[in-house]
Amino acid sequence: MFEIQPALDYAQNNKDAALEDLKAILRIASISTLPEHEGDIKHAAEWLSGKLQDLGFDAIEIMPTAKHPIVYGEWLKAGPDSPTVLVYGHYDVQPVDPLDEWESQPFEPEIRGDNLYARGASDMKGQLVAILKALEAMVHASHLPLNLKFMFEGEEEIGSPSLPAFIEEHKDLLAADVCLNTDAGILTPDQPALTIALRGLTYFEIRLQGQNSDLHSGTFGGVIDNPAIVLCQLVAGMRDRHGKILLPGFYDDVRDLTQEERDILPSLSDEWWLESAGTQTLFGEDGYPATERATTRPTLDINGLLSGFTGEGSKTVLPAKAMAKVSMRLVPDQIPARIHESLIKYMEENAPPTMTWEIEDLSSATPAIIERDSEAVRAASQALETVWGIAPVYTRAGGTVPVVSLIKEILGTDSLMLGFGLPNDNIHGPNEKQHLPSFYRGIETFIHFIETFSGI
């Protein structure tokens, strides 16, 4: 155990500098899915690499992959007897459309009230800067008693396509006692939380084609089938009006929660969910409270639909093609490959002979769980309770962090999810924000976590 008060004081006295650093990286439009932002991706990687240099890290490298680079750096000065933590983060962000729904420019961070608004503020540049600032406080004002390895990728928002090969190729480099995954959040500004489970994901694009090219709906309506309607019929058959998924065998591998597992879930009210979502009416399967539906039950959503003429006015076209992006959130012990098979089977059984179709597998991740009584979870609980004054709740996240699955599968390392986003941060949507008091508390929490974990 070492003295951390100077580090905490440093963090307290340098909040403005922390905010400026956060704004600086938020100004970099590092959208990984859009080729025109490749320069911004590079810029964000260089910015992070510079920060690691300022911290005195070693072996810093911007390592190329098939697509966007991975920033690596290490601090092994605590010596072989101290534990080693692999810190994971991503510096890429989602696209910003629909742009006209943003109240301020997505890459010009703006403070309104307690929040800082910008694309990536919560997911997850806020968390990246929080851990960097915690380390800065320890290095500059106190002592850094752990070994750390940093791995920051630039492809998380596109499903981390290069990461599996990268981890496979760098097993020794990345070896650690635990992975600290900072792509995470808490429940409310007053309620710390620790994510002990993540939903998995499958994400597909379904493309239907009828005739060879667009036709006139007056000439051919009634004789030629309509791919947009067929797509709607197929989608309508995938999920009932209460959210139950109708793909064949979809629930076969779902492991029901024990009563104890249900009991420790935070009980968020329907009002809380309504307010977080900005809507009037909740939705979902009978028999499951909202929080269970959002975190412990598998779901199916359409993320995009496109067919025919979508401009202003009328065009009487009978479209040749229709496309849907369909994704499913998975829970233990569902397996993405089996869900893929189920979708193919569904299409084979239900697509009419008037259409050809294809399914592209765009992204997948198996669901993940970390043990509640592991050292990392205990250290994180203690840190959260110290900073917030109350014990954290143990949550399951509805979202997906594919890297958690990967790191477990390839390195055999569990991931501790510790980060300070909020459910209503509008991540992936317009007006994404980071709650600033939570950001500052996050810096303190990381300091406490490192202190506690190094002493365990």
Place this chain on the structure above:
Amino acid sequence: MFEIQPALDYAQNNKDAALEDLKAILRIASISTLPEHEGDIKHAAEWLSGKLQDLGFDAIEIMPTAKHPIVYGEWLKAGPDSPTVLVYGHYDVQPVDPLDEWESQPFEPEIRGDNLYARGASDMKGQLVAILKALEAMVHASHLPLNLKFMFEGEEEIGSPSLPAFIEEHKDLLAADVCLNTDAGILTPDQPALTIALRGLTYFEIRLQGQNSDLHSGTFGGVIDNPAIVLCQLVAGMRDRHGKILLPGFYDDVRDLTQEERDILPSLSDEWWLESAGTQTLFGEDGYPATERATTRPTLDINGLLSGFTGEGSKTVLPAKAMAKVSMRLVPDQIPARIHESLIKYMEENAPPTMTWEIEDLSSATPAIIERDSEAVRAASQALETVWGIAPVYTRAGGTVPVVSLIKEILGTDSLMLGFGLPNDNIHGPNEKQHLPSFYRGIETFIHFIETFSGI
């Protein structure tokens, strides 16, 4: 009866000039639905007005409307004892997307085989130039024994919003014995045809909204409903897999064909429909041959679908909105306003409480019929038989020409549909074309029609 051989010879000897004129107007990108093409719309109107001037027409005027102008011109030199024909056409065209499916540029006309490819070639600049060239032949080489009034609009492809008021305000100016509507076609290059009925149209945009803004499907999937899925469910419930429309009371006003009406319909083979559409499988209601399904039965199509993220790759968004463009082709005695009511009722009964919705009425036209033994139909039949060597078949068109309904309703004038497009001309789609031999025969047919009709 006057001598028309010189006019026919003139047409025969001036085919190249006719083709050049057609190419010239096809180079004008007069897309009525896109504001950025307003200059092209103006240019096309001026081009037509110039042609009427060359023909020696009087009272030529480019008459402004609330949107795109109407080109008017008249030839009343045949005197009050001769019949008067109101010639209707439109100089606007559909948008060209998807552009990458065009084999040549849509506004750079290109001849491949017997066809001239360009947006508007068949719908309907080919028909406009054919009637102009027929008149040129008569004026220059022979005699023009009819009174003619020309009305060329620039808004047909957007549902002719300004035309009702224009016709209402110019009843006397437009008074005629019959309207010759050249926005029409034949069945095959060897089979002339006369359209004696048109389907009507209703065209709506349905917009659904769930929560206020796009959300993350991981955080909210299972708790918040998905407007893209709800839209699919609603669309799926509008039409069954055989094309039967399920909106409440949809078929109440459909007048079934008599056996005689069915007997005179051309019997086009399924193979013909397959080839025309460029596909492998037909579709439609049991108990009706393809031609009946495409011309005498009402239909429902989705013309456009849009929701969420439609770019490349994956974005795990739970969209806030979804949009469908839905149109229905109507047959006698269906009434667009009642269909609109039916759709609203369907939405009221089926849209779930998780969504708000609105329906925009984008376009409508009542179905129309012309008497088979009218003078105009007889003269046109004779002209077609003279040029093609066989009698025309009497067809019903699947498409919609709103002006036919308008002219009947406001002026009390029937419309003769006479034009020379083909069903496989890809109108409204990529690679629209005009079959050139049919274009040249069209010029001759118009000459014969004018001669015969003036003598009846």
